[in-house]
Amino acid sequence: QAVVTQESSLTVSPGGTVTLTCGSSTGAVTSSHYPYWFQQKPGQAPRTLIFDTTKKHSWTPARFSGSLLGGKAALTLSGAQPEDEADYYCLLSYTGAWLFGGGTKLTVL
Amino acid sequence: EVQLVQSGAEVKKPGATVKISCKVSGDTFSGYYMHWVQQAPGKGLEWMGLIDPEDGETIYAENFQGRVTITADTSTNTAYMEVSSLRSEDTAVYYCSTGAETSHGLSLLGYWGQGTLVTVSS
Numbered sequence: 001q002a003v004v005t006q007e008s009s010l011t012v013s014p015g016g017t018v019t020l021t022c023g024s025s026t027g028a029v030t031s032s033h034y035p036y037w038f039q040q041k042p043g044q045a046p047r048t049l050i051f052d053t054t055k056k057h058s059w060t061p062a063r064f065s066g067s068l069l070g071g072k073a074a075l076t077l078s079g080a081q082p083e084d085e086a087d088y089y090c091l092l093s094y095t096g097a098w099l100f101g102g103g104t105k106l107t108v109l
Numbered sequence: 110e111v112q113l114v115q116s117g118a119e120v121k122k123p124g125a126t127v128k129i130s131c132k133v134s135g136d137t138f139s140g141y142y143m144h145w146v147q148q149a150p151g152k153g154l155e156w157m158g159l160i161d162p163e164d165g166e167t168i169y170a171e172n173f174q175g176r177v178t179i180t181a182d183t184s185t186n187t188a189y190m191e192v193s194s195l196r197s198e199d200t201a202v203y204y205c206s207t208g209a210e211t212s213h214g215l216s217l218l219g220y221w222g223q224g225t226l227v228t229v230s231s
Contacts, residue, residue: 036217036218051213098144100155
């Protein structure tokens with residue numbers, strides 16, 4: 001079974017920019033993995049931010065963007081706000097089945 | 110507005126079976142796959158499996174194959190996830206998630222239920 005890897009924790013200053021990445025043990029992450037990104041705050045259900053690598057929901061703040069970067073999926077936060085402090089998870093598709101990454105704890109400090 | 114409403118918290122003994130429901134309102138139930146996700150206390154999200162409510166076809170994650178059964182009832186717009194032979198490691202919050210149409214296309218896991226806490230304890 002593949003393993004999906006994320007940074008365990010990252011810190012960004014208010015107003016700063018940070019990139020979270022999502023890699024696959026099977027090789028490069030491509031658009032065929034249909035990368036998703038979710039935000040989860042304590043005690044809440046996950047919220048979908050990005051789907052199909054780059055696409056946003058109507059509720060996704062404009063400061064979040066998705067891309068492929070160096071063989072990984074990436075979530076970039078430009079202009080971090082205190083309310084962006086949360087856990088972030090990526091999800092990749094493997095021919096029908098899906099796998100989450102271990103999550104990144106993002107601190108805005 | 111689409112809503113996924115899950116059944117309430119459960120407390121079960123080891124070896125028992127639990128069945129959680131997820132009722133969809135506000136949209137076409139059978140048009141989108143329903144996913145189930147586990148989150149153990151203090152841990153990350155783990156994808157368990159999905160069902161196509163239209164034909165009942167399922168796909169399970171390797172870790173959950175054999176002990177988890179996902180079903181759907183299109184007459185009541187409700188999906189179910191059953192875990193048998195419960196053990197303490199199954200203590201977790203379980204979420205359902207389904208598709209959402211957006212201006213950019215279909216997001217397969219766009220809407221989420223509120224989560225159901227299952228506690229396994231003797």
